[in-house]
Amino acid sequence: MRIPVIAGNWKMNLDRAAAIALARAVRDGVAMRPAGAPPVEVGVTPAYPYLEAVRGLLRGGPIWVGGQDLSPEKNGAFTGEVSAAMLADIGCSHVLVGHSERRQMGESAELCGRKVAAALAGALIPVLCVGETLAQRDAGKTAAVVLEQFESGVRGVAAADVSRLLVAYEPVWAIGTGRNATAAQAGEVHALLRDCAARNWSRAAADSLRILYGGSVKPENAAELLAVPDIDGALVGGAALTAPSFLKIIDACPNRAR
Numbered sequence: 001m002r003i004p005v006i007a008g009n010w011k012m013n014l015d016r017a018a019a020i021a022l023a024r025a026v027r028d029g030v031a032m033r034p035a036g037a038p039p040v041e042v043g044v045t046p047a048y049p050y051l052e053a054v055r056g057l058l059r060g061g062p063i064w065v066g067g068q069d070l071s072p073e074k075n076g077a078f079t080g081e082v083s084a085a086m087l088a089d090i091g092c093s094h095v096l097v098g099h100s101e102r103r104q105m106g107e108s109a110e111l112c113g114r115k116v117a118a119a120l121a122g123a124l125i126p127v128l129c130v131g132e133t134l135a136q137r138d139a140g141k142t143a144a145v146v147l148e149q150f151e152s153g154v155r156g157v158a159a160a161d162v163s164r165l166l167v168a169y170e171p172v173w174a175i176g177t178g179r180n181a182t183a184a185q186a187g188e189v190h191a192l193l194r195d196c197a198a199r200n201w202s203r204a205a206a207d208s209l210r211i212l213y214g215g216s217v218k219p220e221n222a223a224e225l226l227a228v229p230d231i232d233g234a235l236v237g238g239a240a241l242t243a244p245s246f247l248k249i250i251d252a253c254p255n256r257a258r
């Protein structure tokens with residue numbers, strides 16, 4: 001059984017007051033879900049300066065807080081970087097790795113693999129993001145690109161750690177464009193990723209791996225995407241910046257606990 005995850009990636013948005021107000025509204029909205037509502041795991045990844053304030057507000061509740069990136073290094077002279085231990089120290093449980101907006105700035109697949117390993121070594125759950133550009137899709141390279149990002153990202157991950165890993169398939173052409181992948185397009189890539197996970201570890205490990213979809217997920221398209229059996233949740237950008245739309249996406253999750 002894979003409980004869906006709905007995570008809001010706030011990216012470089014909001015100021016302190018807005019981040020706190022949003023966290024509070026999401027917290028209250030999640031708390032008000034009826035007892036019989038389908039179980040959903042909810043998380044948010046605020047920008048570094050607001051992580052601790054948001055974490056404080058959500059402490060003791062069910063919503064996890066994660067960083068948007070981390071250093072592959074443990075500590076030392078790495079100006080501007082933040083380590084896994086620092087994120088864990090302020091109460092983060094998760095961290096995004098290899099978001100396409102970082103890969104586009106030059107982050108390599110190999111570096112993402114080192115970051116995944118650093119996150120796991122630091123007791124954080126990495127959310128490994130993979131996805132192809134429009135040019136790569138048009139050239140028929142989607143499977144090759146996504147699987148190479150995935151395999152490099154999880155190179156150091158043992159089968160026993162797969163339950164401490166999340167993957168997010170985020171086609172670059174769907175991020176912030178309003179143009180989401182169709183349920184069929186996303187489902188196809190999710191199935192490829194799961195088969196790759198089965199080859200890499202085992203079918204049982206692959207069946208336990210939660211693979212989220214990201215890229216213009218909105219209240220209007222969430223139910224259709226989340227109904228795909230291989231889609232185990234969503235990583236949401238723009239629509240996570242207001243509580244009503246984020247909460248509607250949470251409520252669009254099917255009941256996977258049955």
Ligand code: 13P
Pocket residue numbers: 009099170174175176177178214215216217235236237238239
């Ligand atoms: P949008 O939902 O704004 O397309 O962003 C998706 C994303 O990049 C989440 O990490």
